[in-house]
Amino acid sequence: MAHTPAQARTGDRPELLVHADGDELSAAVAARLLMRIADVQATRGAASVVLTGGRTGIGVLRQVYDMCTHSAVDWSRVNVFWSDERFVDRAHPERNEQQAREALLDHVPVDPERIYAMEASGGRFGTDVEAAAAAYRDILAAHSQDAGRPLFDVCLLGVGEEGHIGSLFPHTHAAAEWEAGAVGVRDCPKPPATRVTLTLASICRADEVWLITDGAAKADAVATALTTRDSQALPAAGACGRTRTLWFVDEKAASRVEHQ
Numbered sequence: 001m002a003h004t005p006a007q008a009r010t011g012d013r014p015e016l017l018v019h020a021d022g023d024e025l026s027a028a029v030a031a032r033l034l035m036r037i038a039d040v041q042a043t044r045g046a047a048s049v050v051l052t053g054g055r056t057g058i059g060v061l062r063q064v065y066d067m068c069t070h071s072a073v074d075w076s077r078v079n080v081f082w083s084d085e086r087f088v089d090r091a092h093p094e095r096n097e098q099q100a101r102e103a104l105l106d107h108v109p110v111d112p113e114r115i116y117a118m119e120a121s122g123g124r125f126g127t128d129v130e131a132a133a134a135a136y137r138d139i140l141a142a143h144s145q146d147a148g149r150p151l152f153d154v155c156l157l158g159v160g161e162e163g164h165i166g167s168l169f170p171h172t173h174a175a176a177e178w179e180a181g182a183v184g185v186r187d188c189p190k191p192p193a194t195r196v197t198l199t200l201a202s203i204c205r206a207d208e209v210w211l212i213t214d215g216a217a218k219a220d221a222v223a224t225a226l227t228t229r230d231s232q233a234l235p236a237a238g239a240c241g242r243t244r245t246l247w248f249v250d251e252k253a254a255s256r257v258e259h260q
């Protein structure tokens with residue numbers, strides 16, 4: 001079962017948005033993200049966004065940067081979180097925070113106090129990834145508002161060929177965690193092996209979850225995620241926003257979805 005909501009959520013019905021190719025896809029996601037942030041800011045003041053790692057997630061951030069000059073987004077009122085982090089040194093090029101900074105965050109006037117990066121290896125917890133995950137749980141708890149409000153406004157997620165999201169891989173403890181909002185991962189099949197990740201418990205507290213992927217290699221994961229609720233076998237299937245779950249894919253990634 002994907003999760004146990006107290007009541008039916010509209011986000012339990014994923015919507016599929018198919019674009020011609022990866023470039024069109026990331027441009028569409030970037031434009032929509034800028035609009036969504038501006039809309040949230042207009043009604044609630046600040047917006048909270050979860051960034052993700054990988055080619056697709058960072059590609060979207062580059063597009064956001066290219067497009068943001070004329071947007072209504074007030075960067076000083078954007079709270080930035082991460083779906084997961086590679087537990088490497090802070091300046092390591094593989095670190096998701098580092099890549100997001102290079103692609104976008106270093107070039108827009110984000111309030112440094114609102115950048116909620118996951119701890120790096122060699123930082124205040126040394127190599128203790130569990131302590132780093134616990135520190136992120138504290139950040140999430142401090143950011144939590146009343147139960148009626150979502151934890152995040154938009155949660156971006158890339159998708160792996162076997163259906164992983166963040167650092168939640170099929171048939172792992174992390175993917176089965178529905179209590180703690182963030183956990184450490186030590187044996188991640190995608191290098192680097194040690195990571196910190198949000199769990200489905202916190203991802204599903206987003207108002208909108210946006211899964212973004214392209215290419216034929218992702219076609220099976222996309223088709224299966226849209227037809228199963230088994231988040232242990234396919235973690236992406238468990239990622240549902242409270243209000244919306246949007247799958248942004250290109251034609252190749254959508255090629256095995258029936259009744260598009």
Ligand SMILES: O=C(O)[C@H](O)[C@@H](O)[C@H](O)[C@H](O)COP(=O)(O)O
Pocket residue numbers: 052053054055056057083084085086096157158159160164165166167190
């Ligand atoms: O840090 C990471 O590696 C990610 O957060 C991971 O979950 C990524 O989003 C997917 O593996 C998709 O990656 P691609 O977009 O490169 O396929």
